[in-house]
Amino acid sequence: MQFGFLLEQVVNGLVLGGYYLLIALGLSLIFSVGGIVNLAHGAFYALGAYISVEITKYLGFGSAVMLSPVAVALLGILFERFILRRFYDADPILSLLVTFGVAMVAEQAIRIIWGAPPISAAIPQAFRGSVFLGDFLFSRYRLLILAVVAAVLIGVWLLLHKTSFGRVVRAGIQRPDMVAALGIRLQPYMTAIVMLGVGMAALGGAFFAPITIVHPAMGAEIITVAFVVVVIGGLGSFWGVVLAAMLVGVVRGITIHFAPAAGEASIYVLMFLVLMVRPRGLLGERIEKFE
Amino acid sequence: MVSYSRRTLLKAGAAFTGASALGFPSIVSAQAARIKIGHLVPLTGFLGAIGSYAQLGVKMAAEEINASGGIMGKQIDLISEDSVNPATASTKAQRMIEQDGAALLLGEISSASSLTIMQVAERNKKVFFSTGARSDALRGKDCNRYSFHCDIPNxxxxxxxxxxxxxxxxxxxxxxxxxxxxxxxxxxxxxxxxxxxxxxxxxxxxxxxxxxxxxxxxxxxxxxxxxxxxxxxxxxxxxxxxxxxxxxxxxxxxxxxxxxxxxxxxxxxxxxxxxxxxxxxVWYHTLDNPASKAFVEAFSKKYGKPPENHAWIEYITLKMIAQAINETKSTESDALIAYFEKQTPFDIMKARKAYFRSWDHQLVQExxxxxxxxxxxxxxxxxxxxxxxxxxxxxxxxxxxxxxxxxxxxxxxx
Incomplete structure (x- = not known):
């Protein structure tokens, strides 16, 4: 019986990891290609949630989760074109400061538009409740999220590994100078990567709005965990981030099973241990420009 | 000509922005004809949402009191800030009393922050009305003479x-x-x-x-x-x-x-x-009595939404404080404590009147x-x-x- 319960926690942790993944993957991509630690990433997650709650009122949940990431990705174009682009070659501390500033501005903007109190959102009737497989229990809604994350993951992997777009991006991560020497401008690729990254964050926000509290500071709450995932996974590695997200979800679940009070601390301990053994993260590659 | 590099300027600019985000102490000019009241409530973190309602309530009470001539003919200067966490709450409370010259303090929702403000109040011998903290311990083993508790305890x-x-x-x-x-x-x-x-x-x-x-x-x-x-x-x-x-x-x-x-x-x-x-x-905006209805109507008109229970408790607390100062003609802690310890009854928009119990300073109410x-x-x-x-x-x-x-x-x- 004890084993069954534990397995339940592991599976639940994997689902939770999937949700962290939506945020962390974009963060990792933007860092790998542009060299920018995007502290404003959480703000796009929050915007995704708010916009989706608004759209749900008029067009329903299905349209909301599709349109909200698109709207946020369009905002991402402006973000990349007018802000990030100026900082690719600058001291990293400057891009940290500017994205931190954007995060604060975005949080306040949300407060001005939607107000400080949280806004309400609910799961569509069809996805309420749990599914039982034998004695195994899954939240129906989380299964939906898991399916969406899997689809996104396959899509992004195919994009990066099976298209010419992906080849340029991957080459750009390792040797931007060489890509430039071949006569390819990386900037339009960077715009696309930022759109993809913030769009995924918004998708996470849209799907999590019904089961978490939608309030102005929600972006700041998620960004820490997303960073932990990116750091554990290692920069520049697609599967590193995937592995780390799952690991973080599972470790948290198991810790809560045995020692509830240590649940939130466990992921930082995990990060500490991984960095002790592998300073570059689990599957982090050696990237020349960051050494 | 002195020249600064763009980088230095940006860094300085960012440092400045960062510092102002943390909040400079409000600069208040000394005016003897005003009564300063310090208000602390969490505006960020897990209690931030309800804290924002508390701030609306206390502001509305202060505006109403000032519009009707103030307390003892003096206008209220309300200094209202984010209490953030227990350590910051205590620092800000001390600053409000020491530098801003607050005659008394009110506010707070977190029991942990309320406890640190209570200690500041006792050290400085200033009255503090803990409006939203619900821990029994604050009224029990941690109680002190300068602290009053408005919300219902656990x-x-x-x-x-x-x-x-x-x-x-x-x-x-x-x-x-x-x-x-x-x-x-x-x-x-x-x-x-x-x-x-x-x-x-x-x-x-x-x-x-x-x-x-x-x-x-x-x-x-x-x-x-x-x-x-x-x-x-x-x-x-x-x-x-x-x-x-x-x-x-x-x-x-x-x-x-x-x-x-x-x-x-x-x-x-x-x-x-x-x-x-x-x-x-502790209170809900559909309570059926005339005082409550009038308050809900005025609040909804002003802010476009009904008051939450923290807006209500902040509002009635500042009104009780104003009544006490007016009747004792004093902002001295001893006079105010004596007034409340008499178990003076107050109309707090409920069927039965409420009073602060003399031995633990709890506002006893429905x-x-x-x-x-x-x-x-x-x-x-x-x-x-x-x-x-x-x-x-x-x-x-x-x-x-x-x-x-x-x-x-x-x-x-x-």
Whole structure:
């Protein structure tokens, strides 16, 4: 019986990891290609949630989760074109400061538009409740999220590994100078990567709005965990981030099973241990420009 | 000509922006003809949402008092800031008294922050009205002569909901699992809950302590299911209650979810059809009495939404303070303490008048259990709750639901 319960926690942790993944993957991509630690990433997650709650009122949940990431990705174009682009070659501390500033501005903007109190959102009737497989229990809604994350993951992997777009991006991560020497401008690729990254964050926000509290500071709450995932996974590695997200979800679940009070601390301990053994993260590659 | 590099300028600019985000102390010019009152409430973090309502309430009270001529003919200068956390709350409280010259302090929702402000108040011999903190310990072992407590304490919330559950046959012989906030407030609430369970033949079969930064409850919910309780009981605070209720509805467990603490601001954010069960409240904007109705109307007109219970408590507290200063013609702590310790009755927009109990400085007042309105019956999105009968019942002494001297002893140093 004890084993069954534990397995339940592991599976639940994997689902939770999937949700962290939506945020962390974009963060990792933007860092790998542009060299920018995007502290404003959480703000796009929050915007995704708010916009989706608004759209749900008029067009329903299905349209909301599709349109909200698109709207946020369009905002991402402006973000990349007018802000990030100026900082690719600058001291990293400057891009940290500017994205931190954007995060604060975005949080306040949300407060001005939607107000400080949280806004309400609910799961569509069809996805309420749990599914039982034998004695195994899954939240129906989380299964939906898991399916969406899997689809996104396959899509992004195919994009990066099976298209010419992906080849340029991957080459750009390792040797931007060489890509430039071949006569390819990386900037339009960077715009696309930022759109993809913030769009995924918004998708996470849209799907999590019904089961978490939608309030102005929600972006700041998620960004820490997303960073932990990116750091554990290692920069520049697609599967590193995937592995780390799952690991973080599972470790948290198991810790809560045995020692509830240590649940939130466990992921930082995990990060500490991984960095002790592998300073570059689990599957982090050696990237020349960051050494 | 001195030239700065772009980088230096940006760094300096960023440092400046950062510093102003942390908040410069408000610069207030010394004006003898004004009474300064310090107000602290969390505007960020898990209590930030309800804190923003508290700020609206206290501002409205100050504006009304000033419009009608002020206190003793002097205008109120309200200094209202984000209390952030216990350490910052204490620093800001000290600064408000020492540098800004605040005559007294009010506010706070977090029991942990309230405790540190209480210590500042005692050290500086200034009165502090703790408006939203609910931990019993603040009125008991941590009590002091300069601190007054306006919100209902944990024991009252447990009594209000527990009594309602007893009437529904959801107490005697039932198995409970509790999910409790892991800080002074939660520990204290759990203690009160345990006392009620054992006095009423209920058993506690599981008890999870939950850190205040948890936003995903799924691993805890799986543990709840493993315990197979009859009733699940939420002892969380602030927006964690919202999160738990949303995720509890997501999993759709058959065990009813009830709670010993809820603020209506957190209930409004839960989303349609998610909240059920029995919960406590100290005040709700549908209370049917003329004073309450007038307040709700004025507040809704001014802010475009009805007042939450923290807006109400801040409002009535500043009004009580104004009344006390006007009648004693003094802002001296000793005079004010003596006035309140006389157990002066106040109209706080409820059927029965309230008073500060002399030995622990608790505002003794009615409380209400509530259940949730069915979807079709809500007039608007704020109209969520059905208030139960006020507790204690009409004939009973108000103090009967409050902890007694032996249950929660308070020894104030003279």
């Amino acid at each position: 024991t009252v919330m447990v009594n209000a909901v527990g009594t309602a559950l007893k009437q529904k046959g959801m107490m005697k012989g039932k198995k409970f699992v509790t999910l409790t906030a892991d800080y002074i407030f939660g520990h204290d609430l759990l203690k009160a809950a345990k006392a009620f369970f054992s006095a009423n033949d209920a058993t506690l079969i599981g008890d999870e302590l939950i850190a205040t930064d948890v936003t995903d409850f799924s691993p805890y919910l799986l543990k709840v299911r493993q315990a197979k309780p009859d009733v699940v009981c939420c002892n969380l605070a602030g927006n964690q209650v919202t999160n738990l209720v949303k995720q509890y509805a997501e999993f759709g467990f058959p065990y009813p979810l009830v709670g010993f603490n809820l603020n209506t601001g957190d209930a409004w954010a839960m989303g349609e059809g998610n909240l059920s069960g029995t919960w406590p409240t 409380a209400y259990p509530f259940t949730v309105k069915a979807k079709g019956e809500m007039k608007d999105k704020w109209d969520m709750l059905v208030l139960g009968e006020a507790v204690p019942a009409a004939g009973a002494e108000l103090e009967s639901i409050y902890p007694t001297k032996t249950q929660n002893p308070c020894n104030m140093k003279a």
